[in-house]
Amino acid sequence: MFTVLIRTIILYLIVIVSMRLMGKKQIGQLEPFELAIAIMISELASLPMQDTRIPLIHGIIPIVTLLVLQTILALIQLKSEKMRSILSGKPSILIKSGKIDINELKNEKFNINDLMEELRLQGYYDIEDIEYALLETSGQLSVIPKTKLSNVTKSDLNIKAKQDSLPVTLILNGRINKENLKIINKDETWINTQLKQNKISSIKNVFLALMDSKGKFYYQCYENKDNK
Structure with missing residues (x-):
């Protein structure tokens, strides 16, 4: 019993340190390869906790290996925009100038109901009020409203405003x-x-x-x- 307790504490601390070293991202903001590594680390840690016949080192070595792999991939992405595109993909424009890109929705396996739900959660109810809606590589939806409708001032005060574009x-x-x-x-x-x-x-x-x-x-x- 005492052995299981010690093994659990050790593996728990190793997993916490590993996740901490991966960076300050919420689960919903992890890139695909980061999420895969996070899931694998949790699985590798759970096995030695449950089965005391498995040497503790057999759980620690794969976790450290995955952490090193994640660090290397992160550094590669910092240095190479092309590799970042290959590993993490690129944002997809789902709405442009108030019109839904149906082909892009199909490519991303993103149905219209999910899109409308995401827009409502961000406070947008009319598609025609949106200049751009981008599905980020993390799976989050970013919305850029039409400039004349962003907040109150420009439209209400009859100030002509140039439409913002994507950086x-x-x-x-x-x-x-x-x-x-x-x-x-x-x-x-x-x-x-x-x-x-x-x-x-x-x-x-x-x-x-x-x-x-x-x-x-x-x-x-x-x-x-x-x-x-």
Whole structure:
């Protein structure tokens, strides 16, 4: 009895430490590979707890191995946008300009009832009031309402407002995303000009640069926390 108690405490602490090292994410926000690792860790920990014939080390080694694997995959995703896309996928646009993308719903196995429920939970009842609805890689639904209907001020005061658009990542970890440059009809000459205007000597110094929802150039460098 005492042996089972000690084994349970040890495995419990190992699982807590492992999950803590995986980062501060809620279960609903875990990427697919992170959720798979979390489930496997819980299963591996439960076996030595229930069966004292299984050496404790046989439960600890696989848990540590999975933790190392998760850490390596997380680091790879930080360095490579392509690998992040392969491992975690990309957000899917389910609604654009007030219209549902039926094909995207089918691809994501997301039925209309689930979509409407998610919209209601976020306080949106009319699809035509939504500019974008994105299904994130974590399974969460992000909603961008039409600008004239966001809160009260602009529509009620008859202020003309330019419609917000989706932010577009241009530089990540010191590397230019050429495909995204094409999306906004820009080239590398333009982005180099933006960097010079902001007194940035090299693209490699840029942690993140994007075209925000207002059409403005935003950046953040490695060496400091300054951004615009």
